[in-house]
Amino acid sequence: MSFWKKPAESAGYLSGVAFFEGFSNEDLARVASLSGELKVGSGAMVIDQGDTGVDCYVIMEGTASVRVRDEEVATLGSGDMVGEMALIDHRPRTASVVATTDMHLLRFNSRQFRQLLTEMPKAEERVMTMLTERLRAEGGPSNE
Known part of the structure; x- marks a missing residue:
């Protein structure tokens, strides 16, 4: 659909x-x-580490492997957002994301992503919560 x-x-x-x-x-x-819709097959490179970020995605269906220098660091599935960091900090992609199954993705380009965050405080809160959880999981800065 x-x-x-x-x-x-x-x-x-x-x-x-x-x-x-x-x-x-x-x-x-x-x-x-x-948003737009994107379907990719198993094995497809959704995000390539080092590339300039122009899109981010919410996984609607399927799973993906997050890889840093060919080492798997996380597995993602339905409901997860990927690629948003490069749209927030305007730096190259920090990891690759490879489909491990066929995937159905919701795609936002940088303008659409900014609109989403501006128009929907709940979306902005979700993104900030995700980023905070990732930082804490990676042993990044915290106030604890």
């Missing part, structure tokens, strides 16, 4: 994805109108 073509129907589809939990139907329809 091309979910962004019918925002009203898309809300039901997107409401089942963890990243969008608690979003209103109106917010979900706006998410659908801001």
Whole structure:
């Protein structure tokens, strides 16, 4: 289903994805109108370490391996966002993301991502929470 073509129907589809939990139907329809859809096969390189970031993704279906210099550092699945760090700090990608199954992704270019964060405080909060959890898991700075 091309979910962004019918925002009203898309809300039901997107409401089942963890990243969008608690979003209103109106917010979900706006998410659908801001985003695009991407399907990739198992083994596809979704993000290549070192590249300039122009898109980020929410995994709708499927799983992926996050790799730093060919070493797996994480596994991602439905509801996870990938690629947002390069859009926030405007630096090259810090890891590669490779599909380990066929995947269905929701894609945001940098302009759409900024709009998402500006228009939806809940989305901004989710992204900041994800980034904080990653920093803590990697032993980064904390206030503890």
